[in-house]
Amino acid sequence: MKLKKVKGDKIAIDMTPMIDIVFQLLTFFVMTLKIATAEGDFNIRMPLAAPRAGPPDPNQLPPMKLFLKADSGGNCSRVVMNDSEFSGGDRWTRLHNHVAGIVGDGSLAASAEVELVCDYNLHYSHVIEAITAVSGEIRDGQIVKLVEKIKFSPPVSP
Amino acid sequence: MGFKAKKVEIEAHELDMTPMIDMTFQLIAFFMILINFEAAEQDARVVLPSSALAKPPEAPFESPITIQMTKEGNPVLGAELYADRKALMPKLKNEVYVLQSQNSSAANATIIIRAHKNCKTGDVQDLIKVCQEVGFEKFTLRANEETGY
Numbered sequence: 001m002k003l004k005k006v007k008g009d010k011i012a013i014d015m016t017p018m019i020d021i022v023f024q025l026l027t028f029f030v031m032t033l034k035i036a037t038a039e040g041d042f043n044i045r046m047p048l049a050a051p052r053a054g055p056p057d058p059n060q061l062p063p064m065k066l067f068l069k070a071d072s073g074g075n076c077s078r079v080v081m082n083d084s085e086f087s088g089g090d091r092w093t094r095l096h097n098h099v100a101g102i103v104g105d106g107s108l109a110a111s112a113e114v115e116l117v118c119d120y121n122l123h124y125s126h127v128i129e130a131i132t133a134v135s136g137e138i139r140d141g142q143i144v145k146l147v148e149k150i151k152f153s154p155p156v157s158p
Numbered sequence: 159m160g161f162k163a164k165k166v167e168i169e170a171h172e173l174d175m176t177p178m179i180d181m182t183f184q185l186i187a188f189f190m191i192l193i194n195f196e197a198a199e200q201d202a203r204v205v206l207p208s209s210a211l212a213k214p215p216e217a218p219f220e221s222p223i224t225i226q227m228t229k230e231g232n233p234v235l236g237a238e239l240y241a242d243r244k245a246l247m248p249k250l251k252n253e254v255y256v257l258q259s260q261n262s263s264a265a266n267a268t269i270i271i272r273a274h275k276n277c278k279t280g281d282v283q284d285l286i287k288v289c290q291e292v293g294f295e296k297f298t299l300r301a302n303e304e305t306g307y
Contacts, residue, residue: 019175022182029189036200038303040212041270046286046297074278120280124273125207127282128301132209143211155283 042131045113045151063113064102065153066095068130070122079130092133096146099134103146113149120158200272201226201234207275212301219298221260221267223253225289229274231281243281243288250292264293272300 069078079086079095082102086095103112114134118127136145204226225246226234233240240246254264269289273282286297 015175015179019179019182022179022186026182026186026189029186029193032193033189034200038214039206039272039300040209040303041215041298041300042209042212043296043298046290046295068279074276118279118283120278120283122279123275124277124279124282125275127279128207128209128275128299131299132211135211138210143213152283152286155280155287157280 042128042135042150044131045149063115063151064099064134064147065115065117066130066134068116068118068122068126070119070126072121074121074123076122076126076129092129095130096133096137099146111149112147113151114147115151115153117153120156201228201237203228204234204272204274205229205276206272206300206302208304209301210304212303214303215298219268219270221257221262222270223267223294224270224272225285227271227273227277227282227285229276231277233285243284246285247288247292250289250294254292265295267294268296268298269294270298270300 064081067078067080068076069080071077079091081095081098084098086092086098088094099112099114116127116130131150134147134150136143136147138144223235228234228239231242233243233246235246235249238249240249253267257263257267269286271282271285282299289297
């Protein structure tokens, strides 16, 4: 009995549709990609309860009031703290040095508090600049904290 | 005199597409890992101010709620724009109910405020006041990390 040898034909799979779908997926992901910058946070204290009455703690610095005045366009026109006014292009640097002089070597940093008194129409970016100036500085790539407690005074509607 | 034209057979060269398909799969894998569908947390209308001290938090916040504020002072919560801060109150009360159902409270939640750099400071303060009326106590102001380039 003769046995026939059956030659198996090679089956070629057409990859074209798979490549098409792959390019569709790639286009989708390229279109939906959004490059976002890293974001950071500044914690602020906004307690609901009023400060308790009684003698002040001698080990605690009284809150430093920082006044930020705005012009008609919302730009910061005056920066005043402890009757000292800071103006010019380097006002935030001088404000930082002033706060550093009050807080000292950092031993009082945990108890130091800054209260921001801002005009209603002041641009929010100036508030962040002020918080940056009083919060600390970057030294040798590390953040050195200056004042950790920051709060807002009650807003005054125009 | 006859000319015999020789038949020149041109061999068809087939391009090997394997490396191109490999690179395409690599690109797909790259973009799939990078893709982030949390569009509600970053509204394109809000341009944050920059700060050199703005660093990402070391630990994630407990029960974070992100509220964004446009240049005009309109709050945005959950990708929905509200006309003013007062209109936000029912939604904030809903958030408090959700927190209470999870055995938490508004006092434990952190409100993350992403405000446009040119919005009014008073609008941000009013937003904080509305959140306080509902019971939130912890707030954090978000800014872009300022890079040297």
